[in-house]
Amino acid sequence: MTAPLIPRLSVIGVGLIGGSWVRALRLAGQVGHVVGCGRNEDNLKRAQQLGVIDSYVTDPALAVVDADLVVVAVPLGSIGAVFERIVGHLPAAAVVTDVGSAKGAVVAEARSKLGERLADFVPGHPIAGTEKSGVEASFPDLYRGRRVILTPLDETRSEAVELVRRAWQVAGAMVSTMSVAHHDEVLAATSHLPHVLAYGLVDSLSRWTDREEIFQYAAGGFRDFTRIASSDPVMWRDICLANHEALVDALERYSADLDALTEAVRQRDGERLEAVFRNARQARERFLAMLEG
């Protein structure tokens, strides 16, 4: 029997994202002992009962003892505090990674808190999730066929990147690397911007007159369009704050395009409207083909 890829794993923040990765590693026989860590002991007990973690502690400094890989899967707003708490306790060979949706802010925290252990930190972001959250919702196939983006720094050891890459590949993910800034621009466009637009629309409509009646006549298209407005408000507040620069850029670009589209409606410029709608439908068809291919 060969040794697993990660003899001892520490997962700080045991929810949907961290829990699903651990489950996938277990299923592949690529992880030994898993220590969970979090502030809510009931949640940790539940994670242990579910077989996601083998043991748990509530202090991140204790969680990283003897760890080969430390997965920081806490909300964006808490990552800095975790880095600060673990940095003096990391084993010499330990690799650290995270799963945050905005990388610039996480890397800034890492630069400020991890000192020379920055070389062992691999910023990561799995593009996966469901509208559910919590370890109960975790499942080993969450990452199968999904993309994971790593944004290693100039300082990052290549062995650290390779370990994290392999651990994601074991979970069935397609791993890419790109720069921190590029990641944040791409995600601002395809994820953070749509979330703000959907939240904004439902919030707007809820404050218009006859709002109850308005929703009464909404149909299936509206339900799909606003599904992401049912996401966790605190998590999305944190993402918007963490990626505010790229998000403001994306919002401004979108807003300018929307002004032009509004003008086309005002001018009854049918040719222009049809061209935009046609281009959008074609672009979406290419996107769907890409997802399937």
Next chain:
Amino acid sequence: MTAPLIPRLSVIGVGLIGGSWVRALRLAGQVGHVVGCGRNEDNLKRAQQLGVIDSYVTDPALAVVDADLVVVAVPLGSIGAVFERIVGHLPAAAVVTDVGSAKGAVVAEARSKLGERLADFVPGHPIAGTEKSGVEASFPDLYRGRRVILTPLDETRSEAVELVRRAWQVAGAMVSTMSVAHHDEVLAATSHLPHVLAYGLVDSLSRWTDREEIFQYAAGGFRDFTRIASSDPVMWRDICLANHEALVDALERYSADLDALTEAVRQRDGERLEAVFRNARQARERFLAMLEG
């Protein structure tokens, strides 16, 4: 055996919307002979083979001969021409209705083309549909539990409204009446605005740099959010043109709210962002409860 509600029905434009209504009426035994009318004879043949219509003609003037109810289910841009062609051929007791998504423009055409037969016209709009179109996609349950809005005019005969209301109720729909202006405001908010936002987003992103890459990292949330951008560009061009006043109002209100939200991101106003996101999620939960209830 009692007589059906509609001994002879004329359906001008035999696609998803008209075809599904006829199928529901047939299933309930509430329609006698159904004459289909359209410009594409292959489509009419297919509708006859499918048992949706009993016979067909390509001239609307001939289609309405002896009709008790005339359903005009052609694209918004063609309704005026149909009115003009049928008005001199309508039987004395015939009732006319339509299924257009914007009522102000249809009513303007009716006022200009139907003359004294305006009293027999019942503007209607079923809030139902799928991303598919065409008679092949029609099915009798499309309207079950869905809303249909009628916007009768001061001139409309109450018996005409009652006939159309019953015909929709036979199909399982919940029928409401409201003013033309109010319909157009409500639909601008819950349907036309989201469509323009979704089309606009996909079009914007498709013109940003690295556009292929951008779509590569989009996930399920993006797919749901942009589903309505796969709708028929010509149909949506016509809806935007027909309802341009209410739609411009809705776009301007949304745009002002979006500017405020952008400012909150720029100022890193987490409290404000969380309040908006939280209100949106709660409003959407009420909306979903309404849909189910």
